[in-house]
Amino acid sequence: MTDHKLEIIPILNDEEHGKKQLSKKRSLWSDTTFPQKLLLIYICAGQFTVFLCVGTPNPFLVNTILERKGSAIEGSILLQVTLISMAISSIVFGKYQIYFNSKTMLLLGLTCFTACQAGFGLLEFVSNVSVMVAAGIAIRLIQGIGQGAYVVAALTIICQEFKDHIAIVFGGAESLLAIGYISGPMLGSVLYNISRSLLLPFLISSAFLVPLIIVGCLLLKSSKCVNVNESAKILSTIRQPVSAFVAGSVVTTTGVYGLINVLGSTYMKRRGFTVIQIGAALLTCAASYGSAAFITGFIVNIGLKARRLIYIAGLIGIASCQLMLSPTQTMAGIFVSMMCSGVFGAFTLISGFGELIEQARSAECESSNVFALHSALSGIWNLATGLGAFMFPLIGSQLYTVMEYRFVLMSEVGTGLLLSALCALSLYGWQTCICTYTFIS
CATH class of the missing domain: 1.20.1250.20 (MFS general substrate transporter like domains)
Structure with a gap:
């Protein structure tokens, strides 16, 4: 076929849609x-x-x-x-x-x-x-x-x-x-x-x-x-160790938002907060994410160093902002934690998508298959976000019966990032072994 x-x-x-974009040094x-x-x-x-x-x-x-x-x-x-x-x-x-x-x-x-x-x-x-x-x-x-x-x-x-x-x-x-x-x-x-x-x-x-x-x-x-003679293979977009780690961090970050939406209100209700306070806290998280996502897009577009710096900052932030939660929780602590989750999550996701794009473009791929490459990336991205938002609350609901909410968040974030790192290292080791074998042969 x-x-x-x-x-x-x-x-x-429109006939103008075929024109190439001008230099990216200009505005969008x-x-x-x-x-x-x-x-x-x-x-x-x-x-x-x-x-x-x-x-x-x-x-x-x-x-x-x-x-x-x-x-x-x-x-x-x-x-x-x-x-x-x-x-x-x-x-x-x-x-x-x-x-x-x-x-x-x-x-x-x-x-x-x-x-x-x-x-x-x-x-x-x-x-x-x-x-x-x-x-x-x-x-x-x-x-x-x-x-x-x-x-x-x-x-x-x-x-x-x-x-x-x-x-x-x-x-x-x-x-x-x-x-x-x-x-x-x-x-x-x-x-x-x-x-x-x-x-x-x-x-x-x-x-x-x-x-x-x-x-x-x-x-x-x-x-x-x-x-065309061949189409881009979907797995080629994540065969790089960096891409595998980024995809795992996307699952983890969207999983955090899933946990906040599903378990956060229950946690705050048990702490005696009112419905209005709970709604305001959840609103703070979403609003912080939306504001930070818009700003992050401009920062990430500056270049490679800016993108990776903000990605690293996002990872550190999303892993540590749960430390603001405590057994004697105050409303101020909740709001700060929610705001940080929104901001650092936006850092991770927006810069992470930019990194996936660059990693995929740098892989061996026929230029005629750019559409297939972008289509595959879109599928992988939405698979990662959907899995994180579904699986983390599902597992977290069971963990919440035996441990505190903050420990549920920290354990799932830590496990998600650890598994992402192990997957990336495994890919790196496999590729190193293949290259070594090819060189010896």
């Missing part, structure tokens, strides 16, 4: 054409709206299940199950996006995500809690697949269209993601309090996605497929 790839600059519906706005500016706004709007929908059910879904005589575990599964299907589907989409195009994948992903968001609200009319949970899990699993298609296509577009300013655009997109995730629970709380049902929050939030689908159909252009 003949392999195919997509054009390197694929999706703007100066280096982009008008259609690219529209695309940038579109991607940021998509990040905000999708994660607004993701965060909408957080304040009320578990309580709704409890009110219907279900269990807290069932409610938690409904909230978290999209992460695992998003993670698994992302690696598949990252590998096979080369046979389709970014426009098709992005719009199909958005359409699937939107339909499932609206469809979940219809479970309000299902009275049997067992049937409701089973149907809800099925819908959320499919929604995770739609989200996987969307996030892989969106990240590939960022890599393809803004090659000289990837860190800046990625940081800005992450900031909008954080703002959307912050806004989602607030929107969900208001709509749920008005209706006291699942229907209104899910229908209203899904309606925000419809204009994105329509605009995407008009703005984006399907890529042309051309024949």
Whole structure:
């Protein structure tokens, strides 16, 4: 079978989209054409709206299940199950996006995500809690697949269209993601309090996605497929020891955020903090991440030294900021810890993505396969973020029954970084052995 790839600059519906960007010494706005500016706004709007929908059910879904005589575990599964299907589907989409195009994948992903968001609200009319949970899990699993298609296509577009300013655009997109995730629970709380049902929050939030689908159909252009001799192998993007360690640190960092979202509120509630204080603390973490992500993108874009320095600072910070928690916890300590987690996590993730891009580009890869390379990277990135956000809270919930919250955080962060380092060292040792054997032969 003949392999195919997509054009390197694929999706703007304008003749200027084929022009190369100018020198990266200029600003992002100066280096982009008008259609690219529209695309940038579109991607940021998509990040905000999708994660607004993701965060909408957080304040009320578990309580709704409890009110219907279900269990807290069932409610938690409904909230978290999209992460695992998003993670698994992302690696598949990252590998096979080369046979389709970014426009098709992005719009199909958005359409699937939107339909499932609206469809979940219809479970309000299902009275049997067992049937409701089973149907809800099925819908959320499919929604995770739609989200996987969307996030892989969106990240590939960022890599393809803004090659000289990837860190800046990625940081800005992450900031909008954080703002959307912050806004989602607030929107969900208001709509749920008005209706006291699942229907209104899910229908209203899904309606925000419809204009994105329509605009995407008009703005984006399907890529042309051309024949190539070979396509980039997905594992080639992480075969370097540095890339393996960075991927592991991404899993760990997103796992920290998963732990904070799932266990943080329980921890603060046990310490006697009010609902408003808990919400403000979680808001501080997300807001700090969004602000730091935007700024970090500009710092990382300066060059190699800046990127690696801020990455190292992020790793040290995310590993040590949990020391601010104590058995006699004060509200000030909570807020400082949350703020540091947001800032240092942004340092790690934004600079880490930039490092993965550079490591992948430095690997042996045909220039004609740049799209496949970026597609594979997008799949790997979203696999790592989804696994971290799903697995860490799952393991942490069990550990929390036998140890304090701060020790859960520290043990999981330490284990994650240690395993990342061991994986990187193993790859380095394997490559050294292969090189030695080849030299002797």
